[in-house]
Amino acid sequence: METLDDFDIAILRFAQTNNYMPQREIGEKIGLSTPAVQRRIKRLTKLGFISSNVAIVDREKLGHYVTLLVEVSLESEKANDIDQAKFLFRARPEVQQCYYVTGDTDFILIVVVPSMHHYELLTRELFFGNPNVKHFKTFVAMDLVKVGTTISLDKHGTTSF
Missing domain, CATH: 1.10.10 (Arc Repressor Mutant, subunit A)
Structure with a gap:
């Protein structure tokens, strides 16, 4: 390295x-x-230390008011089925983040949508219409307390200059 x-x-x-x-x-x-x-x-x-240069936009100013955390469990955890789920979640712009995790849940998604109606439509496509989704559980964010993009760059866990 x-x-x-x-x-x-x-x-x-x-x-x-x-x-x-x-x-x-x-x-x-x-x-x-x-x-x-x-x-x-x-x-x-x-070298890949800087992977992209992006603008962080204000989701609410763009009308995306609802943030949801979604736990997704699959029927099958075969490698091909996991890869298909990763591809499906990656392809949706509403899915801001997707984590493949250990434990009872297979994936945790961070989803941002304009309204609960939009989320209902998304659930029909991603979850109800997918025979490999065993179940999903949704948490509605009440307040956005912190969103970060910085990585600690010193041994003490701070990013001060």
Whole structure:
């Protein structure tokens, strides 16, 4: 595995919290030239440490008011059936996150939809219409307390600069 030095870690910290920060400004803050920061970002991307550059949009401003956590249990846990479920869940934009987990439940999904009516339609397609879904259990989020995208980059579990 490729090792990261302190400059790489500092660049990743800035990229995680403000991907619009100019490379010149990053360089000034960490003591590198703009071309050096640019080369490192290119290298970190090529190595897969930076997997994508995205905008995080406000779901409510776009009319997606309902967040649900859904436990899904399958009838069959054969590798092919698990792979089919992963493909099905990945293909739906309403499924924001999908975790294949251990225990009594096979998958935990984070689903964001405009309304419960939309969720009902989604359940007909994903769960009721799927003979391999044994059962599913839905939890409705009352409040969005925290959503994060940053990964701790030091030994102490903090992301301070």
